Amino acid sequence: MTQQPGKQSADIEVLPAGPDQQPVLANLLELYAHDFSEFYHIEPGEDGRFGYDPLPLYWSEPGRHPFLVRVDGKLAGFVLVKRGSELSGNETAWDVAECFVLRGYRRRGIGTHIAHEVWRRFPGLWEVRVMQSNVPARNFWARAISTFTGDAVPSVRVEKDGKWWTLFTFESKGIA
Numbered sequence: 001m002t003q004q005p006g007k008q009s010a011d012i013e014v015l016p017a018g019p020d021q022q023p024v025l026a027n028l029l030e031l032y033a034h035d036f037s038e039f040y041h042i043e044p045g046e047d048g049r050f051g052y053d054p055l056p057l058y059w060s061e062p063g064r065h066p067f068l069v070r071v072d073g074k075l076a077g078f079v080l081v082k083r084g085s086e087l088s089g090n091e092t093a094w095d096v097a098e099c100f101v102l103r104g105y106r107r108r109g110i111g112t113h114i115a116h117e118v119w120r121r122f123p124g125l126w127e128v129r130v131m132q133s134n135v136p137a138r139n140f141w142a143r144a145i146s147t148f149t150g151d152a153v154p155s156v157r158v159e160k161d162g163k164w165w166t167l168f169t170f171e172s173k174g175i176a
Contacts, residue, residue: 010071012110014079014117017066019059025066026055028078032100054097058082065122069101069114076110077101081118085127087158087167093125094172115144123174132157132164145170 017025029052058066063083069076080097084090096118101111119126128145130137138155145153145168155166 010108010110011073012076012113012117013070014067014114015070017058017068017078021066021068022055022059024068024075025058025078026052028068028075028100028102029055029098031102032078032098052098064097065118067114067118069110071105071110075102076105077114079114079118081122087129087160087165088127088169090125090127093127093169094119094122095126096128111140112144112147115141116148119148119172120175123172126168126170126172128168129158130166130168132166138166141166141168148172 033052055066058064058080065081067079067081069078077100079099082095082097083092085093085095086097096115099111099114101114128141130141132138142153142155149170153168153170155168158165158167
């Protein structure tokens with residue numbers, strides 16, 4: 001049970017997703033891509049789907065971990081964690097590859113709970129990258145990281161392939 005000041009109490013579970021749950025994750029990724037298209041130019045294919053080519057790798061490559069999120073037993077989102085930085089090239093850093101909470105579950109502390117849960121599960125160096133244009137996500141990650149570490153974590157602005165990112169780097173000590 002998780003409760004934050006001013007937030008509704010909810011039972012939040014971050015559960016490993018098995019290969020049989022790949023279609024569920026694929027469906028949620030469509031919603032995520034739709035939301036993300038506000039900040040990044042992506043378009044659906046002729047079949048009306050955005051698709052997510054790396055999804056099958058989460059069950060075939062070591063260092064990739066897919067999770068579904070349930071709130072009070074109901075599907076509420078997902079998080080994809082992988083080893084290896086997309087920006088710095090550090091192969092040992094953990095990366096929040098994608099994280100999504102359905103709109104009806106937002107602003108209740110659920111995203112922060114998800115982030116803290118995966119950071120505790122995977123100790124070590126973490127890099128969280130956010131598109132510069134996605135101001136709400138930048139603000140969310142800055143808050144989530146600072147409440148996790150107990151300090152404001154400085155960010156750096158990084159350019160890769162013509163796109164600008166905000167990069168947060170911090171250490172997780174894991175489950176105490």
